[in-house]
Amino acid sequence: MKKQHLEDLLKQMTIDEKIGQLSQLATPFFKGSTESGKITGPLEQLNISDDLVKNTGSVLGASGAKEIRNIQEQHLKDHRLSIPLLFMSDIIHGYETIFPVPLGIGSSWDIELAEKSAEIAAKESAVSGIHVTFAPMVDLVRDPRWGRVMESTGEDSYLNSEFAKAQVRGFQGEDLTKDLHRLAACVKHFAAYGAAEAGRDYNTVNMSERQLREIYLPAFQAALDAGSKLVMTSFNTVDGIPATGNKKLMRDILRDEWGFDGVTITDWGALKELIPHGVAEDESEAAYKAIQAGVDIEMMTTCYPDHLKNLIENKEVEEELLNDAVRRILQLKNELGLFENPYRGLSEENEEKVILNEEHRKVAKELAAKSCVLLQNNNNTLPINTSQKVALIGPFAENNDILGPWSWKGNKDIAVTLTKGIEKRLNNKNQFIVAKGSEIESITKEQLQNAISAAEQSDIIVLALGEHSDMSGEAGSRSNIKLPDAQLQLVDEIYQLGKPTVAVLFNGRPLDLHGVFDKTDAVLEAWFPGTEGGTAITEILYGDVNPSGKLSMSFPYSVGQVPVYYNHYNTGRPQGASDAQVRYVSQFLDIPNEPLFPFGYGLSYTTFSYQNMRLSAPGITPDDTLQVKITVKNTGKIAGDETVQLYVRDMVGEVVRPLKELKGFKKIHLKPQEEMDVTFELTEKQLRYYHSDLNYDSDNGKFEVYVGPNSKEVHTLSFTLTK
Incomplete structure (x- = not known):
């Protein structure tokens, strides 16, 4: 439909029809x-x-081609102007083919495969009739107490930005109108939701605008640069104002400064x-603040339909604000081709061919295999030799709760458990014995004895441990981020036997x-690995696949460190300062400052050496490119x-750096004894940051550049920037 036709359609709409477009x-x-009329509990209280x-x-x-076709058909009959519906859902890390949780995907550091997973999720969703996914979530996360860290790709704004772009490309493709196998992406949650105080979901966020722009907004901007069609508001406050009513955030930055002209939508309620929150006296004021802030669609509350008409008739809100919102929604429907084909992409026949193929x-x-991170492998305990008899023990030995808390359409019954994976791998069933050992949060004497x-009876023990999916995800905040006591007791009892022991972890954060890595020989972090998890993990355990995952979020030594992250600031009294007394430095008296496992960390079944780091020049200007090479x-x-x-540090900034x-990373494949020169390029643009006046610029002076296998073990050289 041409733009003029959309304007003509808008002119035909009554104010009630316009406001209806703003309702979800x-x-x-x-x-x-299939659930028509089943309005109970909180839904009934909405009085729709x-x-x-x-x-x-x-x-x-x-969901489902049949249901969505039926709803759309009925709606087109009932709507005076036959404006088609948009169908939106949470397709976070797969539709029915479930991939690892996003924190696991982040640990793959595989941008192309992440994009492919989003493309597959879009294909399965689109054939089922869905138009929009509420993904990617690009919230930067530093606090593992927050359950929704599983839905993020990690603690680094650069890495998150790369994944954000990849997922938007995967969901949307190049042309939504022509490619019926794609979805419109909705980047969320705008903004800084991942910085909730104490890691408690929905809690207050308090930070400077400089920190907001430098750390928390880049991944959103990257997603929008990649073309994301929608933005979802966050539940939290930003500088004392909830995001959903935050005019500076939603209109001044998002729309005016960044030029976003797509659709904005609230999160549920x-x-x-x-x-x-205390910034609106009633629903009318809430509607007023949201429309002024530039919020287009209200999800699952009725402040707009109940009050926006009166606000406009009383001249408190300009009708053009409503018209602008409707234009954006109609334009999205137009970009999806819904006016010409309201049943875009859906096909009951093709569902069977496409989904879970x-x-x-x-x-x-x-992707599940590449997401697994080998955290420990003392004495080369892994990989397992097929001649070894294996005891698979633990609450996740046969547990199919491995899809994660946001696997909306995932079917646990078809998920490959670790038991199934190992059974399929081994020809000799006598080499494998299974015992539950404990429940996730309880243990009996009989389970322990078994x-x-x-x-x-075994040569090597594999302990399958972790959280059940409800222990992470939305509203899954935890103050204690150790494994439950029952599992720690199980680990301790097995440890007493003195046999080679491997821990495989299923979790979302x-x-x-402690109580696991110190009492086992090897630790494999598998996250919630998705539909094919058991097969992927088995291939790693037996050496068919060499693990390559690297942490995209630091593992704390203790919850008392939290938040602990690699790119922190120095202090005036840093630990290890030569001119300070040992006590009077920034440190804990009872635990290290450093995390147990740092950002970027992950082991392999082989070893890699880093040598001969060199720079193409001792310094650069804004017109130069500095090459950083290492063998x-x-x-x-x-x-x-x-x-x-590749990491960089600005040694002296206008504000603390x-x-x-x-600033960059490259995945390489090397055969035994093979070596490769890896080259990175640095420009002045990559050295810029937000100064105290929010000017985005770089500083003259000395920089250090680091290259290594993780954020801690690095080789270092210096260069200068001269402007």
Whole structure:
């Protein structure tokens, strides 16, 4: 539909029809849905009228080609102007083919494979009738107490930005109108949701605008640069004002400064939450503040339909604000081609061919394997030799709760458990014995005895440990981020046997691993690995795949360190300062300052050496490019992948600068004894940051550049910038 036709359509709409476009309701409200009429509990309290349902512009949570076709058909009959519905859902890390949770995907450091996973998720969703996914989540995370860290790709703004762009490309492709196998992306949560105080979900966020712009906004801007069609507001405050009613954030920065002309949408119920936040007296004021801030769609509350008309008629809100919002929504529907084809992409016949097909499961297995991070491998305990008899023990030995808390359409019954993976791998079933050992949060004497018996019969023990999915994700904040006591007891009892022991971890956050890493020989972080998790982990355990994952979020030594992250600032009394007394420096008296496992860390079954780091020049100007080279060699006996990481430090800034900042990385594959020169390029633009006056610029002076396998073990050289 041409732009003029959209304007003509807008002129035909009544004010109620316009406001309806700004409303999003859940599936049960709509005729044709399998849940039609099942309005109970909180949904019933919304008092949704039939007229509002007829005028509503978008649907939350519908799925399946048949259901969505039925809802759309009925809606087109009931709507006076036959404006099609938008169907939106949470397709976070897969539709029915479930990939690892995003924190796991982040640990793959594989941008291309992340994009491929988003493309597959889009393909399965689109054939089922969905138009918009509420992804990617690009919130930067530093506090593992927050359950939603599993939905982020980590603690670094550069790495998050690279994944944000990749996922938007994967979801949307190059042309949404022509490519019916793609979805519109909705980047979330704008902004700084990941900085909630104490890691408590929905809690206050308090930071300077300089920190907001430098650390928390870059991944959003990257997603928008990649073309994300929608932005979702966050639940939290930003500088004392909830994001959903924050004019500076949503209109001044997002729309005016960045030029975003796409659709904005609240998170579930967030518009009405302006009232308990204490910035709106009632729903009318909440509607006023949100529309002034530039919020287009209200999800699952009725402040707009109940009050916006009166606000406009009373001249408190200009109708042009409403018109602008409707234009953006109609334009999105137009870009998706819904006016010409309201059943865009959906096909009951193709659902069976596309969803969970072998190609998709193969990619899920590959990404699950690349997401696994080998944290410890004392005495080369891994890989397991097929001649060794294995005891698989623990609550996740046969548990299919490995998809993660945001696997909305994932089917646990078809998820490959670790038991199934190992059974399929081994020809000789006598080499494998299984015992539960404990539940996730409880243990019995009988379970423990069975576990010890199984362990005594084995040559090597694999402990399958972790959190159940409800222990992370939204509203999954935890103050204690160790494994539950029952599992720590199980580990301790097995440790007493003195046999080689491997811990495989299924979880959605970095954990305090005391009681695990110190009582096992090898630790493999598998996250919630998705549909093919058991197969992928088995291939790593038996050496069919060499692990290559690197942490995208630091693992704390203790929860008392939190937040602990690699790119922190120095202090005036840094630990180790030569001119300070030992006590009077910035440190803990009872634990180290450093995390247990740092950002970028991950082991392999082979070893790599880094040598002969060199720079192309001693310094650069704004017109130069500095080449940073290093020779990396596979010094082991098997081929392996290595992620070579580049960091920079501005030694003297106008404001304090981080001790290290990731500026680039390259994944390389080396055969045994093969070596490769890895080259990075640095420009003056990469050295810029937000100064105290929010000017984005670089400083003259000395810089240090670091290259290594993680943020801690690095080679270092210096250069100068002269402007």
